[in-house]
Amino acid sequence: MIARSLRDGRVVAALLVLALAVVVMLNQFAPTRSAYSARVTNSGNSAATAPYFTCSAAVASDASGALFAYRLGEASGSTTAVDASGKAANGTYQGTMTATTPSPNACVRDTGSSYQLNGSNSFVSTPKSVVNPTTFSEEVWFRTTVAGGLLIGFGSNQVATSGQHDRQIYVNTAGQLVFGSYNGTTQVITSPRAVTDGAWHHVVSTMSPANGMRLYLDGTLVASNTVFTAPENYTGYFRVGYDTISGWPGAPANYYFTGTMRFAAVYTTELTATQVANHFAAGR
Numbered sequence: 001m002i003a004r005s006l007r008d009g010r011v012v013a014a015l016l017v018l019a020l021a022v023v024v025m026l027n028q029f030a031p032t033r034s035a036y037s038a039r040v041t042n043s044g045n046s047a048a049t050a051p052y053f054t055c056s057a058a059v060a061s062d063a064s065g066a067l068f069a070y071r072l073g074e075a076s077g078s079t080t081a082v083d084a085s086g087k088a089a090n091g092t093y094q095g096t097m098t099a100t101t102p103s104p105n106a107c108v109r110d111t112g113s114s115y116q117l118n119g120s121n122s123f124v125s126t127p128k129s130v131v132n133p134t135t136f137s138e139e140v141w142f143r144t145t146v147a148g149g150l151l152i153g154f155g156s157n158q159v160a161t162s163g164q165h166d167r168q169i170y171v172n173t174a175g176q177l178v179f180g181s182y183n184g185t186t187q188v189i190t191s192p193r194a195v196t197d198g199a200w201h202h203v204v205s206t207m208s209p210a211n212g213m214r215l216y217l218d219g220t221l222v223a224s225n226t227v228f229t230a231p232e233n234y235t236g237y238f239r240v241g242y243d244t245i246s247g248w249p250g251a252p253a254n255y256y257f258t259g260t261m262r263f264a265a266v267y268t269t270e271l272t273a274t275q276v277a278n279h280f281a282a283g284r
Helices: 002-029 055-061 273-282
Strands: 066-070 091-094 098-100 114-118 123-125 136-143 149-155 165-171 176-182 186-194 201-208 212-217 220-225 235-240 258-267
Touching (some): 055 258, 055 273, 066 235, 136 149, 165 201, 186 212, 235 258
Antiparallel strands (some): 149 165, 149 235, 165 176, 201 212
16 A cells, blocks of 8 residues: 555656646747737838928927928918917918818828818918028928919018019929029929829928029929029018919919918928928828
């Protein structure tokens, strides 16, 4: 009986050792589980490279050099386009101000609405005149299906049709983007493709004595003129959505922009290609 008990005890001990070994192995190779889960969604595949997550943050990063920065997200019927640059350069909605929230909206991670321009009396005037800006950048998100209309320009009149006008981004009758300036002769650079597809687009024009004229579309340089470096010398106002385009190549009969806008800004600096690309990536 004693021998049998000893033998049974050894069997039980061996089984316990084997069970312990199995538990150790299972813990060693079992998948790790945590108390949370996460998912990152970024349709533009730019989450790893974009330093700004929203258009608001991208504009704020360069606000020190801005004349104004309008989010264009006020409610319908508003009269004031609030300046987000910190310069207190609030604009004024002229004509009809209609807010809309299309799907998709530009700058999808920014809350708020967009500005719907009706093509007949909608535009934004700015409060302060500027003396002969020779280094500047103009920026806006827009979408349209209409071939024609001014996006941003510089004119000698604050609200009425300007006698002197240049430094203009407009959509020509072929649906292409045009950036034009004037100093005795008209100089324009034009995007190769049309932008009247109803999709959101981001445009930046820059001009400086060092680099001349540059036109960026959706974060990419699409046209440039390094020779024409000095625009016409006069004092004027930057305007968003309307001024005359008379005499410019491909100018439409209607100078009012028809479509939707968000985040219009003008800077006293020449945005670099990297800055432009970052601003675009923040909205995708």
